[in-house]
Amino acid sequence: MDADRPVRHGEEAQLHSIGIDIGGTKVAAGVVSSDGTILRRTQRPTPSHSPAAVEDAIVALVAELSRDGDIASVGIGAAGWVDSDQSLVRFSPHLAWRNEPLAARLNQRISVPVIVDNDANAAAWAEYRYGSGRDAKVMVCITLGTGIGGAIIINGKLFRGAYGMAGEFGHMGVVPEGHWCPCGNRGCWEQYASGNALVRDARALMREGSPRAAALLAAVDDIDHLTGPDVTHLAVAGDPVSRELIADVGRWLGKGLADLAAALDPDLFVIGGGVSAAGSLLLDPAREAFSRTLTGRGFRPPASIVLARFRNDAGLIGAADLARHAIDEPPGARAFWPRRRTHRRARTRLPRRRLRDLVAERQQRA
Numbered sequence: 044m045d046a047d048r049p050v051r052h053g054e055e056a057q058l059h060s061i062g063i064d065i066g067g068t069k070v071a072a073g074v075v076s077s078d079g080t081i082l083r084r085t086q087r088p089t090p091s092h093s094p095a096a097v098e099d100a101i102v103a104l105v106a107e108l109s110r111d112g113d114i115a116s117v118g119i120g121a122a123g124w125v126d127s128d129q130s131l132v133r134f135s136p137h138l139a140w141r142n143e144p145l146a147a148r149l150n151q152r153i154s155v156p157v158i159v160d161n162d163a164n165a166a167a168w169a170e171y172r173y174g175s176g177r178d179a180k181v182m183v184c185i186t187l188g189t190g191i192g193g194a195i196i197i198n199g200k201l202f203r204g205a206y207g208m209a210g211e212f213g214h215m216g217v218v219p220e221g222h223w224c225p226c227g228n229r230g231c232w233e234q235y236a237s238g239n240a241l242v243r244d245a246r247a248l249m250r251e252g253s254p255r256a257a258a259l260l261a262a263v264d265d266i267d268h269l270t271g272p273d274v275t276h277l278a279v280a281g282d283p284v285s286r287e288l289i290a291d292v293g294r295w296l297g298k299g300l301a302d303l304a305a306a307l308d309p310d311l312f313v314i315g316g317g318v319s320a321a322g323s324l325l326l327d328p329a330r331e332a333f334s335r336t337l338t339g340r341g342f343r344p345p346a347s348i349v350l351a352r353f354r355n356d357a358g359l360i361g362a363a364d365l366a367r368h369a370i371d372e373p374p375g376a377r378a379f380w381p382r383r384r385t386h387r388r389a390r391t392r393l394p395r396r397r398l399r400d401l402v403a404e405r406q407q408r409a
Contacts, residue, residue, distance in 0.1 A: 058113060058114070058115035059074050059075060059076050059077075059082060059113050059114060059115065059363075060074075060075055060114065060115060060116045060117065060118060060363035060364065060366045060367045061073070061074055061075070061104075061105055061108050061109070061114055061116075061117045061118070061363060061366075062075050062117075062118050062120070062165070062358070062359035062360055062361065062362035062363030062364075062366070063101055063104060063105075063117065063118070063119050063120065063359060063362060064120045064162055064165065064166075064355075064358030064359040064362060065089065065097065065101070065119065065120065065121050065122060065138070065162065066089065066122055066162070066188055066189060066358075067089060067122060067137040067138065067188070067189035067190070068088065068089055068189065069086055069087065069088055069089055070086060070087055070088070070089055070090075070097070070100050070101070070104065071084070071085075071086040071355070071356075071358070071359050072084065072085055072086065072101075072104040072105070072107075072108060072359060073085070073108070073356070073359045073360070073363070074108050074113075074114065074363075075359065075360050075363035075364065077367065078173070079169065079172060079173035079174075079360050079364065081356060081359070081360065083108055084359075085104060085107055085108065087100060087104070089138070092138055092139040093139060094138075094139055094140055094143050094145075097138065098145070098148055098149065098152075101119065101149060102149070102152050102153065105117055105153050109155075114155055115155060115156075115367070115370065116155050116156045116157070116158070116363075116366035116367060116369065116370060117149070117153055117155060117156070117157045117158075117366055118157075118158055118159075118160065118165065118361075118362030118363050118364070118365045118366030118367075118369075119145065119146075119149070119157065119158070119159040119160070119362055120160055120161070120162035120164075120165035120166070120358040120359065120361065120362040121135065121138075121140070121145065121159055121160070121161065121162055122135055122136075122137055122138065122161075122162050122188075122189070122190070122192070123135030123136070123137075123138065123140050123161065124161070124207075124208045124211070125159055125160055125161045125164075125207055125208075126206065126207045126208075127203055127204075127205075127206060127207030128207070129146065129158040129159055129160050129207075129365075129369070130144065130145070130146035130147060130158070130159060131143065131144055131145070131146070131159075132145050132159060133208070136190065136214075136224070136225040136226045137189055137190060137225060145159050146158060146159045156366070156369065156370065157366070158365060158366050158369045160362060160365055161192070161194070161207075161210070162186070162192055162358045162362075163184060163185075163186050163192025163193050163194045163210055163358075164194045164201060164203070164210065164361070164365075165357070165358045165359075165360075165361035165362040165365060166184055166186050166192065166194070166315055166316075166351070166353075166357035166358045166361050167182065167184030167194030167195075167196055167201065167210075167313070167357075167361065168194075168196070168201055168361035168364060168365055168381075169353055169356075169357040169358070169360040169361030169364065170182070170184055170313045170315065170351050170352060170353065170357055170361075171184075171196045171199075171201075172361070172364055173352070173353075173360065174313075174351060174352030174353050174357065175311075175313050175349050175350065175351055175352045176196065176311055176313050179196070179309070179310055179311040179313075180197075180198060180310050181195070181196070181197050181198075181307065181308065181309040181310055181311070182195070182196045182309060182310070182311045182312075182313060183195055183300075183303055183307060183309045183311070183312050183313070183346075184196070184312075184313045184314075184315065184351070185212065185296070185300070185312060185313070185314050185315070185316075186314075186315045186316035186351075186357075186358075187236065187237055187238060187292075187296070187314065187315070187316035187317065187318035187319055187325075188237065188238050188316040188317050188318065189237065189238055189239055190213045190225075190233040190237050190238075190239065191212060191213030191232055191233035191236060191237050192210070192212075192213065192316070193210040193211065193212035193213065193303075194209075194210040195209060195210055195307065195309075200381075201381060212232060212299065212303060213231060213232050213233035213237070214226050214228065214231045214232070214233065215231065215232045215299070215302070216228065216229075216230045216231060216232075217230055217231070217232045217235060217295075217298070217299065217302075218230035218234075218235065221234060221235075222234040222235070222240075222243075232295070232299045235292070235295040236292050236293075236295035236296040236299060237292070237318065238271035238316070238317055238318050239271075240292060240295070241271050241274055241275075241288055241289065241292050241318060242269060242270060242271050242274065244288055244291065245259055245269055245274050245285070245288050246266050246267070246269055248284065248288075249266045249269070250266060255283070255284045256284055258277050258282040258284065258285065259273075259274070259277065259282070259284065259285065262276075262277060271317055271318060272317065272320070274288055274289070275289065275317075275318070275320050275321045278321055278324050279320075279321065279322075279324070286324055289318075289321045289324045289325055290324065290325075290328040292318060292325065293321075293324070293325045293326065293327065293328035293329040293332070294328045294329070294331075294332040295332075296314070296325070296329040296332070297328065297329035297330060297331065297332025297333035297334075297335075297336070297348075298332050298333075298336050300312055300329065300333045300346075300348065301332070301333050301336040301337045301338065304333075304337055304338070304345075304346055305337075305338040309346050310344075310346055310347065311346055311347050311349065312346055312347070312348045312349070313349055313350075313351050314326065314329070314348065314349070314350055314351060315350070315351030315353070315354055315355075315357050316351075316354075316355070317354075317355060319350055319351060319354060320354065322350065326348060326349075326350065329348060330348050333345070333348060365381065368381040369381075
């Protein structure tokens, strides 16, 4: 690229971002355009609990997706506590990140700017920008995967809290002295309303040898090989026990949403993540439990509960868009970032650093 050549109107939109969603079981990546379209994609299993191995996987995915030379930035959605500068992963319950300077390490190995954010923040941003939450005033996004992720968007701004760690709803205590959680506490919400909870209860039923678990037992050659998608597939196909297991997760989901509604008063809950593939089998019992336990029910407008538009793709789409926003509006120690623009800023003839200049500078340093 010629860093001295003026940028013509529309050129910046031709430069895409890579979004990477790092989960407990897989790393998904894609090239995403400015309108939220995934142009190219790839994924691989999360390699291990080693931070170095995960970092190597990210670098390999970026190299694979950057071959066309049209990449301006990279956004990482990480399952863990990410600081407000979008650089440090302070803690991850499901991966071995402890105060991991992930952004700094990746910026040394990748030739375009890299930011890191919480995976649920990334998913929520995708749904607000392009998906099910576009018209929401106060939107709470819940992702049901290995655990529970959460994020809050208020009047077009992603709320991060004082230290960048808002939205960790999965670790609210809901059952005193309940199941142990990888975070170190007991009775966390995600131990009852997540993919892990679904699989744990299904395997427990299988180990009892109940005739009602026949379909579950027939689905795998080893009980320990059963996965959440296996249970969801059987539920959608009509297996009564699998449907009961999904409904249990849905009821716990609805109770937790009612607690969040009491605290945050949202107009919309968006439910994503792998477990959301169960659709109405999950949401119908969730809505029923929500309506039954909502504080002030009958005297307040209830929040809507809807499925995420992008399901498992939300994290990588949102991470890519956050990386694109970081070019013009760098993240910092602020409670709200980014801020969705409601109008275009007036053009000015004053010189300023443009996207192409930043990319060219980064590539020269690489």
